[in-house]
Amino acid sequence: MASLQASNLIFSSSSSSSSSSSLCCSSRRFNNVISAAISVPKLPKISFSTPKMIPSRELYGLTNPIPIEKIVVPIQKHDRNEECNVKALYAILEAVCDRVEMHNNIGEQRNNWNTLLLNSINMITLTASTMAGVAATGDSHLGLKLSSTLLFSAVTGMMVMVNKIQPSQLAEEQRNAVRLFKQLQREIETVIALRVPCEEDVKEAIEKVLALDRAYPLPLLGSKMIEKFPKTFETATWWPSRQHHQRKNRDGRRESRKQSNGWSEEMEMEMREIVKVLKTKDTEDYERLGNLVLKINKFLAISGPLLTGIAAVGSFSGSPSLAAAAGALAAVVNSFEHGGQVGMVLEMYRNCGGVFKLLEESIESTLDQSEVEKRENGEMFEMEVALKLGRSLSELRDLARKSSYSCIEGTQNEEFASKLF
Known part of the structure; x- marks a missing residue:
């Protein structure tokens, strides 16, 4: 019995020691896991350097300021004449815009006149x-006869007045004036946008405005109105005289790809x-068609009032x-x-003839300029x-070639220059 108790004590002590040792091992593992999970990285060492105090300049007696050179940027001043030219062109542009609106409104009004009359x-x-x-059916219709006589007399006077002013031709005149004033407006805007205008630009713009005013007047009666029944057909002229129309190269810095400024004997x-x-x-x-339409218009203008008078x-x-x-x-x-609208057709022929005449003068004035670089x-x-002319460059050259061959061979060229109208 004593031996059994001793063995039990030894077993219990050994078991208790083993259990305590196992608890110690488990606690160590748990501590290692916690320490591994909560591992904080080491922060790098940062060295802070304290700035040294630099003594001020007053301590050394350097109270005089160091001189700094001033940088002067030259300001480009526009010439006073150039500013005046720009202002003058803007004033002309405003007048041109006003004329566009005015001719447009009057054109609509005169077109309404034509329809209503x-x-x-x-x-x-x-x-x-x-x-x-109705009065011809009996003898007792005196009232109808008198009424028809008065109406025929009134309509005769109205026809004379309407045929004198030709409302359809008046409306076409205003449409052409609107188109040409808009063209002049775009020319002035282009000059202002591309370069500094000169005094010659201002004079040329004024002359073009006055020429358009003379070509398309607003009064209906009097000497200023365009003659609706001239003796011969005359084309419209809305540009200044030839010496003012001649084009000049005012930009001396313009460079050309060729020494001849793009001109050659063949091109001339x-x-x-x-x-x-x-021509x-x-x-x-x-001119032939214009004279024909003019004769027809004269005949119709006389026939209408004559018939109502009869x-x-x-x-x-x-x-x-x-x-x-x-x-x-x-x-x-x-x-x-x-x-x-026979009057409108006549005015259309006048305008088309004027377009060709202007193109002729433009080419002739350019060729008359002896100095090629100024063209x-x-x-x-x-x-x-x-x-x-509504042609491509190749078609234009072919037309010139055909005309030259026809002159050499003594034949007549049947082809017209313009393909637009």
Whole structure:
């Protein structure tokens, strides 16, 4: 028994020691896990250097300031004349814009005149003709005869007035004026945008404005109004005289790719041939058509009032059948003249002839400039001429070549210069 108790004590002591040792091991592992999980990285050592106090300049007696050189930036001052030229061009531009609006409004008004007067005259004429026709059926229609006579007399006076002013032609004049003033407006804006304008630019702009005012006046009556029935057909002229129209190269710094400024003898011959074709074909053809339309317009302007006058006399003298027939013919003539806008067609021919005449003078004035460097660049000028005629450069050169060959062979060139109109 004593031996059993001793062995139990030894076993219990050994078990307790083993359990305590296992607890110690587990506690060590747990501490290692915690220390591994909460490991903080070491911060680098930062060395802070305290700045040294630098004594001020007053301590050493350096109270005088160190001189600093001033940098002077030259300010470019515009010439006073250049500023005046810019202001003058802006004033001219404002006047041109005002004229555009004014001609546009007046053009719409005169177009309305043409429509309203055409309808009114036709209605009055047909009403008077109907009264005269009804009066021809019996002898007791004195009131109808008197009414038709008064209406025919009134419409005769209206026709004389309308045929004198030609509202359709007046409206076309204002449309052309609007287009040309807008073109002048773009030219002035281009000059202001590209370079500093000079005094010559201001004078040229003023001359163009005054030339347009003379070409397309606003008064309806008097000597300032364009003659609607001249003896011969005359093209419109809305540009200054030739010496003012001559183009000059005012920019001396412009560089050209060629020494001849894009010009050559072949190009000069080409331009001369183009002028020859314009004079012999396009301008001559429009003058022929203009004279034809002018004669037709004169005939219609006389026939309308004459027929209504005959109708008034016939209705008053007791010939209502004659009055009815003459009134019907007068309505047809008036509709053809003002409904067909014969005056507008005449003005269109005047404008087209003026375009060709302006192009001729432009080419001739450029070729008359003996100093090639003062001309406009030849390639640019050739392109402008081709665009104005509705042709490509190759077509323009072919036209000049055909004209030259026709002169050598003694034949007539049948091709017109312009493909636009």
